[in-house]
Amino acid sequence: xxxVMQNPRHLVRRRGQEARLRCSPMKGHSHVYWYRQLPEEGxxxxxxxxxxxxxxxxxxxxxRFSAEFPKEGPSILRIQQVVxxxxxxxxxxxxxxxxxxxxxxxxRLLVL
Amino acid sequence: xxEVEQDPGPLSVPExxxxxxxxxxxxxxxxxxxxxxxxxRKGPELLMYTYSSGNKEDGRFTAQVDKSSKYISLFIRxxxxxDSATYLCAMSPRGGYxxxxxxxxxxxxxxx
Numbered sequence: 001x002x003x004v005m006q007n008p009r010h011l012v013r014r015r016g017q018e019a020r021l022r023c024s025p026m027k028g029h030s031h032v033y034w035y036r037q038l039p040e041e042g043x044x045x046x047x048x049x050x051x052x053x054x055x056x057x058x059x060x061x062x063x064r065f066s067a068e069f070p071k072e073g074p075s076i077l078r079i080q081q082v083v084x085x086x087x088x089x090x091x092x093x094x095x096x097x098x099x100x101x102x103x104x105x106x107x108r109l110l111v112l
Numbered sequence: 113x114x115e116v117e118q119d120p121g122p123l124s125v126p127e128x129x130x131x132x133x134x135x136x137x138x139x140x141x142x143x144x145x146x147x148x149x150x151x152x153r154k155g156p157e158l159l160m161y162t163y164s165s166g167n168k169e170d171g172r173f174t175a176q177v178d179k180s181s182k183y184i185s186l187f188i189r190x191x192x193x194x195d196s197a198t199y200l201c202a203m204s205p206r207g208g209y210x211x212x213x214x215x216x217x218x219x220x221x222x223x224x
Contacts, residue, residue: 031209033211035214040120040216041216042116042217043200043214045211048209048210050209055209056210056211058211059211091155091156095209099161101158103148103156103157104155105154106153106154106155
């Protein structure tokens with residue numbers, strides 16, 4: 001039973017480029033959360049999605065960031081026109097019927 | 113003031129020692145409490161989950177919650193070098209599907 005999968009594991013972008021981060025939840029899970037972890041800081045909630053719906057985006061920056069979780073395929077976190085401050089580890093977590101969020105290995109984004 | 117405060121450490125202990133990790137929180141709405149373990153360059157892994165005041169034990173790990181003082185603890189007995197990791201406390205107002213608020217994490221090193 002595969003866990004939460006994220007790809008790519010490492011992503012390097014130059015300022016102004018777009019970053020696309022993908023998350024495949026555990027089998028049978030239809031709830032996905034995205035968190036960002038900056039150095040020396042804890043994980044910060046960004047967005048919570050169900051299939052085809054954004055449920056809570058209260059932690060998402062208002063500009064340049066968007067997320068989707070289509071009916072088929074992985075959840076995507078998209079960052080347009082990246083800046084150096086976007087460099088961080090981005091984790092997704094999935095949840096099924098249990099009250100537990102299972103985390104993926106993360107994508108480490110470096111903006112040059 | 114942060115909603116969740118956690119001493120970042122690092123905390124260094126000899127093998128076999130009892131480790132005490134702590135968090136305080138300010139939001140009285142938090143009712144569900146979790147401890148995650150995160151190895152370097154990996155995603156967080158759920159260790160303990162509780163929603164009531166008192167103690168919950170699982171093997172060498174004991175989670176303690178004091179809602180009146182807004183204080184939670186994780187105790188690790190007979191600590192092992194494999195316990196060396198960053199420990200994140202986390203909490204939410206209720207169970208089910210919603211965002212989780214994390215502490216910044218305490219880095220633990222268990223020396224053989």
